[in-house]
Amino acid sequence: MSSSGAVEDYDGDRRLAELVAPPLERARQAGRVAAGVTVDDVAxxxxxxxxxxxxxxxxxxxxxxxxxxxxxxxxxWF
Structure with a gap:
């Protein structure tokens, strides 16, 4: 753990991005989510x-x- 209290080997952000990115892209393509919405926005x-x-x-x-x-x-977003 770092001095800021963050877990140094935490990979939850990466795993969440891997889960969210494909359906977010499909939603963008279908016009259900604005083109500018990012994985970070969803997180x-x-x-x-x-x-x-x-x-x-x-x-x-x-x-x-x-x-x-x-x-x-x-x-x-819509």
């Missing part, structure tokens, strides 16, 4: 939605927060 959106879910006070609030976060992060 940030997922982290934002996770943050909403992780900090909700209860299950009902979690559902509402995740739905709202999803709507917010995907609205300008």
């Amino acid at each position: 940030l959106a997922l982290r934002m939605i996770y943050g909403a879910a992780a900090t909700a006070r209860d299950g009902d609030q979690r559902r509402l927060d995740v739905e709202q976060a999803h709507a917010v992060v995907t609205a300008p």
Whole structure:
């Protein structure tokens, strides 16, 4: 672990990119996602939605927060 607290051999970003890139490209080709949306954009959106879910006070609030976060992060993409 580095002095910043980051795990030095973490490869989750690479693995996520490998999982997200092919369907993201298909979505771009089909016109379902704006051409400028990147794998990094999707990763940030997922982290934002996770943050909403992780900090909700209860299950009902979690559902509402995740739905709202999803709507917010995907609205300008279509």
